[in-house]
Amino acid sequence: MSIQYKLYKKPEPGVAGGGNKKWYANAFLNQEVSIDDLVAKIEKFSTFSEADIRGVLIAMENVVKEEICNGNIVRLDVLGSFYPSLSSEGVEDEKDFTAANVKNVKIIYRPGKRITKALSQVDFKKKG
Known part of the structure; x- marks a missing residue:
């Protein structure tokens, strides 16, 4: 497993004119993995159907949302x-x-x- 990065030059904060600029790494994000992608991968590791997995993920979203909104x-x-x-x-x-x-x-x-x-x-x- 590897994470790709790109470099960017950043000025010194609070220094007029940017001061001594230095190079920093920024993660290069390859692609977005969708719910469809996750469901397909989970399906390979389990005996659950696509519909079962989607149902659990949707229910989990609803429950997590409710609990966070209740301060938990x-x-x-x-x-x-x-x-x-x-x-x-x-x-x-x-x-x-x-x-x-x-x-x-x-x-x-x-x-x-x-x-x-x-x-x-x-x-x-x-x-x-």
Whole structure:
């Protein structure tokens, strides 16, 4: 397994004129893998039909969405966990804070140990 990368030049933050620009790697993403692709691959590793797999994936999406919207951590064993995270405006006094101060909500994903371990074992190749 390997991840390809491309290089890009980035200026120093906060330095007028960009300062000493350096080269950094950026992952080159080969292609997008769709639900159809995943279903076909899962079908090869199991005795479940395409319809069964699709049904479980759709149900899982609905349940994960509901649990995250209820403020819960969704832990999918070795796959990892998902949970909501907020950003807000600050206020001087705690009593002045209201829900209107919340400006953004996003989902944080933390990969499980097997996924993290797999990533630590990939090699890197420069995109030609």
